[in-house]
Amino acid sequence: xxxxxxxxxxxxxxxxxxxxxDPASAMEFERRIDADSALRKKRDQIMSLRRAIRALPQDDxxxxxxxxxxxxxxxxxxxxxxxxxxxxxxxxxxxxxxxSSAMFAIDRNNAQQDLARQVxxxxxxxxxxxxxxxxxxxxxxxxxxWFTTRIPESPQVADLTSQGFVLAxxxxxxxxxxxxxxxxxxxxxxxxxxxxxxVHQTVTTNAxxxxxxxxxxxxxxxxVAVSDLPREDLETFERDFKSALLRQ
Numbered sequence: 001x002x003x004x005x006x007x008x009x010x011x012x013x014x015x016x017x018x019x020x021x022d023p024a025s026a027m028e029f030e031r032r033i034d035a036d037s038a039l040r041k042k043r044d045q046i047m048s049l050r051r052a053i054r055a056l057p058q059d060d061x062x063x064x065x066x067x068x069x070x071x072x073x074x075x076x077x078x079x080x081x082x083x084x085x086x087x088x089x090x091x092x093x094x095x096x097x098x099x100s101s102a103m104f105a106i107d108r109n110n111a112q113q114d115l116a117r118q119v120x121x122x123x124x125x126x127x128x129x130x131x132x133x134x135x136x137x138x139x140x141x142x143x144x145x146w147f148t149t150r151i152p153e154s155p156q157v158a159d160l161t162s163q164g165f166v167l168a169x170x171x172x173x174x175x176x177x178x179x180x181x182x183x184x185x186x187x188x189x190x191x192x193x194x195x196x197x198x199v200h201q202t203v204t205t206n207a208x209x210x211x212x213x214x215x216x217x218x219x220x221x222x223x224v225a226v227s228d229l230p231r232e233d234l235e236t237f238e239r240d241f242k243s244a245l246l247r248q
Contacts (some may be wrong), residue, residue, distance in 0.1 A: 013039065017046045113204045115175065115197070116215075116224070120208040122173040122182065123193040123226040132191050133169030133184045143170045147181045155181050155196040155221055158244035165192065165237050185237070190229045192237060196221040207231075214238060218245070 015021050016029050033039045126132035135146045140157035147154035150172055159167060168184045173195060185192040197203070203215040203224050212231045215224045216238055223241075227234055 009039065010042075013042055013046065017043065115201060116203045116206065116208060116213050118175050119173075119193070119195045119197075119203065119224045120211055120213060120226050122175070122195065123191075123211065124209065126171065126182075126184070126193060127191060131169075132171070132193070134171040136169040138167045138169075140167060143167065143183065146170060147172075151179050151181055153220070155183065155223075156245050156248060157183055158241050158248070160185065160237070160240050160244055163236075163240040163244075164188075165240060187227075187229060187233065187237070190227055192225055192227040192229065192234070194241070195224045195226070197224060198222065216242070218242075 012021070012025075012029055016026060016033075019026075021029060033043055123132075135143060137143050137146075138161070140159050144154055144157045147157075147170060157167065157170070161167070165185045165187050168186045168191070170184060171182050172179050173182045174180070175195065175197065178198075181196045183194040183196075185194065199217055199220060199222055201222050202217070203213065203222065205214050207213065211226050211228055212234050213224065213226050214231070214234050215222060217223065223238075225234055225237060227237075229237070
């Protein structure tokens with residue numbers, strides 16, 4: 001029946017995204033998706049939302065929203081409202097909370113990806129310059145004071161020479177509208193840019209334009225390391241940097 005087609009498409013799309021279709025039906029529906037831009041858009045929206053929900057940490061749900069859901073569910077003890085309306089209201093509120101949290105996660109993920117792209121772009125620009133730093137020094141007691149005179153908060157600078165990561169210098173990058181410190185290290189023929197952001201800023205850890213990006217934080221900064229080093233070597237750099245700061 002013609003009038004039921006949109007409903008059937010919606011049900012099939014949900015089943016397809018849930019991997020609930022048998023192989024033959026899935027292949028047939030994939031052909032429909034390939035031929036229908038509206039279905040492709042809906043599929044992409046559903047999958048993006050589900051990825052965001054799966055990536056949402058448990059503590060991302062604000063306590064006040066959690067309290068609202070709890071209050072709505074416990075409203076069954078109130079004599080003012082019928083049971084069916086209580087159920088509907090609680091379900092609607094829970095759905096709104098989940099949708100809001102999912103959209104928050106999507107927006108936050110987009111912001112994290114944008115930060116990662118900006119930091120990576122700064123790393124690439126530095127490699128195209130005559131040298132990837134503004135101050136050249138292998139002495140952390142030179143690099144840190146240089147930062148102190150140029151930005152409000154300067155990071156600790158670790159000496160990792162014995163671990164194979166040689167301090168080369170530092171530079172000031174602009175991420176968003178903020179000047180930030182970037183410490184530059186060398187490992188064999190590779191350059192590592194270690195950019196320090198505000199502690200509440202987080203970055204998506206992935207590969208961008210052929211460069212590996214990893215991130216971690218302490219009580220003072222969020223650190224973003226970018227290099228063409230293999231990811232395992234960059235993670236070793238992270239461990240060595242953390243250990244060195246603990247010893248300083």
